[in-house]
């Protein structure tokens with residue numbers, strides 16, 4: 001390995017605290033080096049340079065200046081400075097206060113990012129406040145603030161920050177999703193305060209979700225704000241001549257709470273659990289990921305079934321699997337075989353193309369109605385006669401055809417059939433593949449049978465070794481598997497019983513000081529021995 005790489009590896013070991021005593025202030029004349037940190041005086045937030053992603057992957061590891069939760073072992077940025085201008089992997093950045101008093105990120109003598117404020121003092125310092133706010137101010141007068149990170153949020157709305165518009169200066173504080181899980185560049189989704197509601201927008205143009213009006217206590221489409229969360233946050237909504245903003249405060253100061261607009265365009269509200277060593281998502285908005293505009297990109301079908309909700313349409317393949325793995329699916333899917341008339345000769349019509357029918361679909365928008373096509377066949381022919389037509393549907397509303405990319409196609413039991421145009425070659429290839437599939441299934445079945453036997457053996461072994469059963473039912477809370485011992489600890493050895501039934505009993509537990517759970521303990525006799533299995537029944541935020 002190149003010696004410089006080793007050096008960088010050491011310098012960027014993110015999770016080892018810096019040797020120097022933590023401070024929350026960067027004075028003038030000092031530089032914050034790539035491996036140094038500021039820590040807010042309440043120990044909640046850290047400012048420093050970070051490199052999202054893993055070194056083993058081929059992604060070039062860019063460096064960003066950012067703020068993250070100090071006590072969360074899983075690096076979770078809440079703000080980043082140079083999202084669209086990262087420091088390339090081998091350059092060592094530093095953070096300094098420049099001669100004009102602004103805060104700048106320098107790398108190899110180049111300014112990568114600057115606060116670009118009008119500074120009227122010659123003694124500016126930078127302080128990371130306990131609220132996550134990074135403030136550039138005069139050292140002699142702490143109310144003389146020239147710039148603050150609260151005014152330039154990225155994807156996260158933190159407690160105490162104002163979300164909304166200053167009507168005098170025009171400054172609009174809004175949340176913008178990140179490009180993907182590691183690239184901190186702005187993505188296509190944003191969250192904005194409209195007149196008196198929170199809107200989610202795609203490419204700043206299409207509103208795909210709205211919170212409803214503020215009624216004095218909560219946004220009317222989020223009644224949970226008043227009930228369940230009423231006890232963990234209090235909310236402020238201000239609309240006067242100077243400004244309109246929304247903000248919240250946490251009533252439990254120790255709760256580690258994250259409200260952000262994620263890569264796929266949903267607002268996520270989640271809480272850190274020390275016991276689970278992971279984030280626990282309490283709420284997403286919109287609730288159905290398929291309601292996010294174009295979240296799966298063109299030529300996909302969105303299905304609200306948990307994790308893998310985007311799939312390519314028949315005859316299409318993922319455009320960039322790298323992006324999909326990093327949860328950016330907006331690139332969608334591309335055609336495996338070109339249509340007959342998609343080549344240079346636009347004159348000929350694609351009469352050899354075929355249609356593939358998808359039975360129950362919530363149809364995409366931007367359909368073109370064809371009045372004079374009075375049968376499904378005529379409708380299909382109209383589509384074939386236009387080179388840019390990609391699908392048709394013939395239903396109660398008559399004939400509709402779609403040109404170009406198909407967006408927002410959602411699997412829906414109450415939907416209508418959509419006929420997707422594909423190259424004849426594509427359809428033929430399925431026919432010739434049938435033989436292969438049949439032999440494939442035969443071989444697959446015998447392998448599966450063997451696999452099943454092996455599984456049974458392993459399962460028996462596990463049962464014999466211990467009665468610790470992992471709860472792998474992921475339907476309840478999504479992502480986390482708990483060990484039986486963890487459930488035992490969380491419920492203080494199953495001491496607080498909430499109820500019971502034939503299956504066993506339900507106990508009260510705590511995952512952290514802000515996450516309560518109900519744990520179902522099931523009893524079963526195995527070879528005369530009493531055994532227990534525990535699973536999380538429900539989860540709530542205190």
Ligand SMILES: *[C@@H]1O[C@H](CO)[C@@H](O)[C@H](O)[C@H]1NC(C)=O
Pocket residue numbers: 058
């Ligand atoms: C990663 O890089 C290696 C060598 O540069 C290359 O052979 C490999 O295909 C790359 N993998 C991916 C997933 O890009």
Ligand SMILES: *[C@@H]1O[C@H](CO)[C@@H](O)[C@H](O)[C@H]1NC(C)=O
Pocket residue numbers: 116117118
């Ligand atoms: C800084 O001052 C200049 C000149 O007075 C003005 O044009 C500019 O808008 C100011 N910038 C900010 C961020 O206030």
Ligand SMILES: *[C@@H]1O[C@H](CO)[C@@H](O)[C@H](O)[C@H]1NC(C)=O
Pocket residue numbers: 122123
């Ligand atoms: C900063 O400005 C003040 C007046 O505003 C002046 O008295 C002081 O000498 C200046 N300090 C430096 C280091 O230039």
Ligand SMILES: *[C@@H]1O[C@H](CO)[C@@H](O)[C@H](O)[C@H]1NC(C)=O
Pocket residue numbers: 141142143144145
């Ligand atoms: C401190 O700064 C604020 C805001 O600029 C100003 O209103 C106030 O007069 C200043 N105080 C002193 C002592 O200079």
Ligand SMILES: *[C@@H]1O[C@H](CO)[C@@H](O)[C@H](O)[C@H]1NC(C)=O
Pocket residue numbers: 234235249250251
């Ligand atoms: C909201 O909570 C904060 C922090 O506990 C408190 O300072 C503030 O007064 C509360 N505001 C209202 C309107 O209750």
Ligand SMILES: *[C@@H]1O[C@H](CO)[C@@H](O)[C@H](O)[C@H]1NC(C)=O
Pocket residue numbers: 340341348349350351352424
């Ligand atoms: C396209 O259609 C024409 C007939 O209209 C046919 O002659 C040609 O072979 C087709 N091309 C492909 C690639 O299927």
Ligand SMILES: *[C@@H]1O[C@H](CO)[C@@H](O)[C@H](O)[C@H]1NC(C)=O
Pocket residue numbers: 347
């Ligand atoms: C395009 O179609 C028209 C009418 O069918 C025909 O006259 C013309 O020759 C065609 N052009 C080409 C380049 O094939």
Ligand SMILES: *[C@@H]1O[C@H](CO)[C@@H](O)[C@H](O)[C@H]1NC(C)=O
Pocket residue numbers: 372373378
């Ligand atoms: C429908 O009307 C369009 C013009 O409006 C015409 O070009 C087309 O041939 C008609 N199709 C049928 C099936 O009548």
